[in-house]
Amino acid sequence: MTMLWMALFAPVLFLVIFNPYTVYGKPGVAVGVAFFxxxxxxxxxxxALNNFIIPLSLMLLISLWGVAVSHLNDIGQFDFFYSALSFGIFIFTACGIAGFLNYKKIDFNGFALLLLCALIFNSIYILLEVAIPSLRDATESLLAPAGNIDWTQGVRYRGLAASGGSGLSICCTLGVIIGLDLYRSRKIGLVFFLLSSFIFLISVLFIGRTGLVFFPLAIIFYFGCLGLAGQIKATGFLLSLVVILICVVIFWLFYEVFYNYLYSSFGQRFIDYSFGFLLQGQKGLREEGTASVIFEFMTVLPLGFPEAFIGVGFYGGSNFAPWTDSGYARVMLSVGFVLGVVYYLCVFRIYLKSLHERRALIFSILFVLMLAEIKGSFLFSAYGARALILLVVYLQISIYYQRRLAAA
Known part of the structure; x- marks a missing residue:
């Protein structure tokens, strides 16, 4: 019965994480409201009330200050408040999902596997769209347009997600970390882990190359967390090195075949965009954009007085100079440095509240999102943040039910 509920619930997780916008409506929003x-x-x-109400309340108040400042400066936007409010609502939605699945006797490993399957599904769907162009056309005829990209053309795909790009490619990195943690917990086998990682790696070439930059950093950080906690044995470390070595050898043996296939199918432009920048060293990383945003986002921070203390009210969604996609810079522009730092401390408080289990998993995902926040607003919004909220809340709900059983 547990496996049946897991199979039935996988589409629910997919909808609340990727929140596809269809021409008929937003099924993810409907499912989210239901579990709210x-x-x-x-x-x-x-x-949520016992563990998160204080930081959530502070986040909402700070975002309202950003709204007030934006109107004082004739910017007039509510984007920051909407983002904070959505973050809070999703925490309650996650409580509904976690409570329901705990009632159905699904443990954290089972839930993490469900989450992994939801992430894998969209990557598989993207690869199917690449192989079957008519599937892409049919899918995009059902999905609402997103951003300034024509998703029916070019080499960038979004699958069934609301949008693509960096936010979606980061999900592939999170999928690899979740798979690695499940493999370490012996919930999945080596073949499943390697196959899922391969699917994420290939699909990210058609989503957004930011994920490729974060892949190795996330894996190294995960093993670093295990090492610092004394949770990795020498045999496990050697096995990991062997797996990585095997992957490198396979890549070296089949690189030319893989390269020729992509060149004949998609052309040199696709290769240069998807992974060719990695072969160009420092120049390629600079042109990729992630590194340049990391080094340049400081130039748009509010350094004058009194803007550095009270902000200017800008958080995206309208014309403004200097423009920035950086999540950190937008928060500081909206409310200033002091309230901006308090806002992020509230976010970290929520993610790290009473974290006693699976620290390497949660810390690694948080590390990836913190890096990604330099490039865009990913730490408390977008797909990756929803996945992390679900994992953190599930751990909290599990503790809640354990205490109820102990008190019974």
Whole structure:
């Protein structure tokens, strides 16, 4: 029965994470609202109130200050408040999902596997779109346009997600980390882990190359966390090195075949965009954009007085100079440095509240999102943040039910 519920619930996780916008409506929003209400029906909303209400309240108040400042400066936007409010609502939605699945006797490993399957599905769907162009046309005829990209053309894909680009490619990195943690926990086998990692690696070539930059950093950080906690044995470390060595050898043996296939199918422009920048060293990384944003986002921070202390109210969504995609820079532009730092401390408080289990997994995902926040708003919004919220809340809900059983 547990496996049946897991199979039935995988589409639910997919909808709330990727939130596809269709021409007929937003099914992800409908499912999210339903489980938001479930959290109040089954009582798991208390977990959010007991653990997160203070940092959430501060986040909302700070975002409202950003709204007030934006109107004082004739920018007039509510984007920051909407982002903070959505973050809070999704925490209650996650409480509903976690409470329901805990009631169905699905443990954290089972939930993490469900989450991994939801992430894999979109990557597989993207690869199917690459292989079957008519599937892409049919899919995009059902999805609403997103951004300034024509998703029916070119070499960038989004699958069934609301949008693509960096946010979606980061999900592939998170998928690899979740798979690695499940393999270490012996919830999945080596073949499944390698196959899922391969799917994420190939699909990210057609999504956004930011994921390729974060792949090795996330894996190194994960093993670093295990090493610092004394949770990795010498045999496990050697096995990891062997797996990495095998992957390198396979890549070296089949690189020319892979390169020729991509060149004949998509052309040199696709190769240069998707992974060719990695072969160009420092110049390629600079042209990729992630590194340049990391080094240049400081130039748009509010350094004058009084803007550095109170902000200017800008958080994207309208014309403004200097423009920036950086999440950190947008928060500081909106509310200034002091309230901006407090805002991020609230976010970290939520993610790290009473974290006693699976620290390497949570820390590694948080590390990736913190890096990604330099490039865009990913730490408390977008797909990766939803995945992390679900994992953190599931750990909290599991503790909640354990205490209820102990008190019974």
């Amino acid at each position: 209400l479930v959290s109040f029906i089954i009582g798991t909303y208390k977990v």
